[in-house]
Amino acid sequence: MQNQNSNTIERGPVVAIMGHIDHGKSTLLSYIRKSNEPLNEAGGITQHISAYEVEYVSKEGKKYGITFVDTPGHEAFNGIRKRGASVADVVVLVVSAEDGVKPQTMEALSSIKNSNTPFIIAINKIDKPEANVEKTKQSLAENGVYVEGYGGDIPSVALSAKSGEGVPELLDMIALVAEMESLTGDQTVPASGMVIESNMDIKKGISATCIIKNGTIEKGMYITSGLATAPVRIMENYLGKQLDKASFSSPIKIIGWDELPLVGDTFVSHKNREDAREKIEKEKSVRLLCHGDSQNSPDDSTPSTNSISIIVKADTGSSLEALISEIKKLKTERMSANVICCGIGTISENDVRQAGGKEKAIVIGFNVKIDSPAKNLAERNETEIKTFEIIYKMNEWLKEALETRTPKIKVAESLGTVKVLKIFSKVKDKQILGARVEKGEISLGSQVKIIRRDESIGEGRVRELQQQKVATKEVTKGEFGTMIVSDTEIAPGDYIESFVITEK
Known part of the structure; x- marks a missing residue:
């Protein structure tokens, strides 16, 4: 559809698939693409953003180009879901007809509302x-999501991602919502959009997956994002096919960046190197005015007195962000996990060397391999390396590691309190007195605190115990006589608290 501006034409929508874990987001995309992509993810969980482009032909015969962005449902990937919503023109919020609304459903909904993105309930x-x-519709209404027929105007489609029932109706609804949004773009201007994924590959170097929201990018141009730049020499579509040119709303992979672009940053393409350099210099000036960013200091909080130093390596930028976010949450009053360094790619010998320079340092890898020199050095230096494929497995292990490494502290545990009624005699530090149990018990040999006006004024130990003139090992109720050994002079009206020292 041509617009009044001859350079502005209708563009296909970018659609984010969002929702709670295991509600079938990836299965839905898999059906649409007729692929088995979800089976490649560890534990059936999508660990980072994937973008795919499909051509849909409606019942009326009209063709629609739709770009889908698959976002993870695990709570650790909340930041990724927010970016998924911000890059999307339309969001499909997947809700299970079995489970109804779940925590990540509400988090995804919050991201959608914050970005003012139109959405469809699947x-x-x-x-x-x-x-x-x-x-399920009632469950949505109870959580403030009112679909059509339930007091609202939010479109909904019932479907089975497994059998495909209802999927054509969903695609028709996406096309309808996109038409109502009047999505357009100008193919004559340099491409711009958002970085949704970044990776480090030993052989290929740094790559980034980008969604083009406007304009066109061609081989020979340059692309910048933040302080990162790349000449457009190797450009691929979502299938890995080499491209000479790409335009909106396509997902593309650019290989050959000079540094890792940050996931969620916008990108701009430039006709020549000079324009790209000028853009980078302007970006540096802005960051200098803002005192720089904290990219090299992932854990900017002050660590507690006792901490485990951790080096984190991940397969993608979004996975790395999620890992660091989760690790920071594990801080306790007496122990914390302090990320001292992080990066993308294989665990290297240099990572192990850095770990060796910190006491109790651990190298954690997520969906990455350990190269042979790193393994050998780790064995020699007794450096611990742990690798994971599922984020909650890392969480479980790290929680246990924090617990076992937390230094034990001695804690006084109260056993009972007695009130001093009368002092019978005092010879040096030995004091014989009468008392009454107020709560708990007092035992022969137990340590005690002398308390006066709610303050501890000294300590001592129970040397003798008698009740009704009969020696006993403990008293749990009533009045009794006792000998307390203490340098503190005890007076009637004082309280004596018996306690035991335990390690926690």
């Missing part, structure tokens, strides 16, 4: 025996 898993579409 009620999935209608093929399941426990599926209840009406109950």
